[in-house]
Every structure is written in structure tokens, then in C-alpha cells.
Amino acid sequence: MRYDLFTQHTIRADVHFGGTGLHTGARVRVVLRPAPPDHGVVFYRVDQPGAPAVPARYDHVVDTALATVIGKNGVSVATVEHFMAAVRVAGLDNVRVEIDGAEMPILDGSAKPFLELLQDAGLQAQDAPKKCLRVNHPFMVAQGDAYIKVTPSDELRICYTIDFPHPLVGRQAYVWKFDPGSFVRDLASARTFGFFRDVQSLQSRGLALGGSLENAVVFDDHKVLNPDGLRYRDECVRHKVLDFVGDLGLCPFPVFGAFEAHKAGHALHNRLLRHLCERPGYVRFVPAAAAVPPRTVAPPRASIYWKPPILPVG
Ligand SMILES: [Zn+2]
Structure with missing residues (x-):
């Protein structure tokens, strides 16, 4: 994977995975899909009517007691930090994260499985400058x-x-x-x-x-x-x-x-x-x-x- 700071990037292909939330203990399924330039990293709670969006942004952080929880209009996604570390280090700017539950899978407790998933999918350069x-x-x-x-x-x-x-x-x-x-x-x-x-x-x-x-x-x-x-x-x-x-x-x-x-x-x-x-x-x-x-x-x-x-x- 080539790290490129000139242009924005999305993923080349959909990524499917699943696992258990560290705090909820609930099994969830996640699909990562390519997204257009300037879309950012946005979670979509596909288990909720209308699949409401929760942007992965600091100003949507609603709880930080034991993990970083983002939320919007009463819909939230917990424990996003290990995934976000992998996203930033991979140089991924734009991705749809479709999740059917309220917490990202913890996988092995680190960021390594997320990085491997992103590396398997590969990144696609987009025609938009990165800032x-x-x-x-x-x-x-x-x-x-x-x-x-x-x-x-x-x-x-x-x-x-x-x-x-x-x-x-x-x-x-x-x-x-x-x-x-x-x-x-x-x-x-x-x-x-x-x-x-x-x-x-x-x-x-x-x-x-x-x-x-x-x-x-x-x-x-x-x-x-x-x-x-x-x-x-x-x-x-x-x-x-x-x-x-x-x-x-x-x-x-x-x-x-x-x-x-x-x-x-x-x-x-x-x-x-x-x-x-x-x-x-x-x-x-x-x-x-x-x-x-x-x-x-x-x-x-x-x-x-x-x-x-x-x-x-x-
Ligand atoms: Zn952590």
C-alpha cells in the first residue's frame, strides 16, 4: 500500500467483516464501501430505519468514558478509535461504514486486523486534493x-x-x-x-x-x-x-x-x-x-x- 498525501483516497472494493463489540458483547456485521471525494468517514446504522448517518468526527463524540463513542440524533456507534487509527495510517479519506449494531467489532483488541482488511481491499486515488x-x-x-x-x-x-x-x-x-x-x-x-x-x-x-x-x-x-x-x-x-x-x-x-x-x-x-x-x-x-x-x-x-x-x- 503506497501512502500518498497528494490526493484523497477511497477503497478499491467492498470489505465485509464481523465480530463482537467489546462493551455491548453484541455481534455486528460491517461493510466498508467506496465513497466519493470529500465524503469523509461516515458510519451508517443499517439496522435503523433509513440507515441514519453518523460522521466519524470529533464534534460528534458523545461519550468517552471507556471508548470513543460517536453519535448523531440519538443514534451512536461505539469504540471507533482502533478502526480510525487504521483508516488514518492507511491514508484512507472517504469510506462508507455500514454497521448493523451500536459498536464496532473489537476483533483482537488492536488495529492490526483493520489495517489488514484495508490493505486487502487496496486504496483508490481520487481526483481531489488532500488537505x-x-x-x-x-x-x-x-x-x-x-x-x-x-x-x-x-x-x-x-x-x-x-x-x-x-x-x-x-x-x-x-x-x-x-x-x-x-x-x-x-x-x-x-x-x-x-x-x-x-x-x-x-x-x-x-x-x-x-x-x-x-x-x-x-x-x-x-x-x-x-x-x-x-x-x-x-x-x-x-x-x-x-x-x-x-x-x-x-x-x-x-x-x-x-x-x-x-x-x-x-x-x-x-x-x-x-x-x-x-x-x-x-x-x-x-x-x-x-x-x-x-x-x-x-x-x-x-x-x-x-x-x-x-x-x-x-
Ligand atoms: Zn483502545
Whole structure:
């Protein structure tokens, strides 16, 4: 897959897959279809009368408690962030996402299966220029001891730190510069994670109903419960970078800036985007090709991990 920042792209062919929602536990089917230039990434709830549209945009985010949920007119789609990370890293601008339920499938808990689906479909260049946003002014959003700082940059750079009081997590930091090949190699496979002590209370609140060791890293007080252990020693912070890339993907255009995030999460990611996009002068449009040269995305290495069931529909 060639990463091209000059023109907009859609997918070459329909993509069908299915799976279980992490929080709802419901099985859903998804069809990705090509979309025209300037359409953006738009979800369509095909299980609802008239298949209402929910644009994948920061200003349609309606909940950020445990995942990023987008909604419009009372219709929502939850847990879109891993899919959006794959969309942005693949360089996909325009796609219809037809879904017959309220939550995207969690698949293996990472972005890797989504990237593989997009790579299998292939991208089609469209006759429309791609635009990007460049951060214009340094600023910061914070809540308690969590914060995200951003400074102007001609490329997307992310420095993320987390600090969990757990012997296998603790303080972890990861620095990543936008590079699709590096995303495939270093971030795409990092799974969502949680703590066994939280599972009961989450499930009693109707959350994490689809969670299992096949789609999340789960820690008890001392160890990893997944039989195969971690995919990376610092898988947790890598997953946070993946989440951040996905949440930034809810900006209608790729964003260039140098971000430093500490103990942040979906809520702060969204506050940052609202700040960036809604205050005049904080970002400016740049022709994307001027910022980063096109690159070639290396195909993912043969999967050594558990392969999620990708169910064809129809
Ligand atoms: Zn995540």
C-alpha cells in the first residue's frame, strides 16, 4: 500500500467483516464501501430505519468514558478509535461504514486486523486534493495530573506517558513519529488492556460484556492472565499511542503537530481536538504533500498472533 498525501483516497472494493463489540458483547456485521471525494468517514446504522448517518468526527463524540463513542440524533456507534487509527495510517479519506449494531467489532483488541482488511481491499486515488491541518500555536489541555501539550511541527509526533500502579505496567513512555511502516511494526498490534479487579464492576454496569483474553490484555494484581503474555513489553503505552492516533483521526483532516500526552485518555484527546478545531487560528490548512513525502507502507509481517475470525457477510 503506497501512502500518498497528494490526493484523497477511497477503497478499491467492498470489505465485509464481523465480530463482537467489546462493551455491548453484541455481534455486528460491517461493510466498508467506496465513497466519493470529500465524503469523509461516515458510519451508517443499517439496522435503523433509513440507515441514519453518523460522521466519524470529533464534534460528534458523545461519550468517552471507556471508548470513543460517536453519535448523531440519538443514534451512536461505539469504540471507533482502533478502526480510525487504521483508516488514518492507511491514508484512507472517504469510506462508507455500514454497521448493523451500536459498536464496532473489537476483533483482537488492536488495529492490526483493520489495517489488514484495508490493505486487502487496496486504496483508490481520487481526483481531489488532500488537505491537512498544521498546529499554529502551542497550547495545552489538562485535567488533574493528566495533560496533553502540543507545539507546531511539520509532521505528526507523539510522546505518550502512562503511570499505572501495577508491577507490570508502572510508568511507560513511547515516542512515535508518523510513519505507516513503523505503525504496522510497532503500534498496530498493541491491544487494549484492563485489570481483572475491574471486570466485575464493569460488567455489572453493562460494560466489557464482550471482553475476553482473545481481545484484551488483562492483568490481575501480579501478572498477565493471557496465556501468550504480552506482544510488546510496553504494550500498554503503545496501545495508548494507537488510541491517540485513532482519536486524532476524528479530525476531518490529518493533523501535523508535536503532541506530548501524560496519563491522558479518550476524554482529553477529544477536548484537545475541540480546542484545536474550534478556536480560530489554532490550526491552518496546509497542502499535505508539502509536509511529509509519500512513503511506501511495508506489508505487515506474517501474523504470529491469534487471528481474529473475520466473517464474510452475505
Ligand atoms: Zn483502545
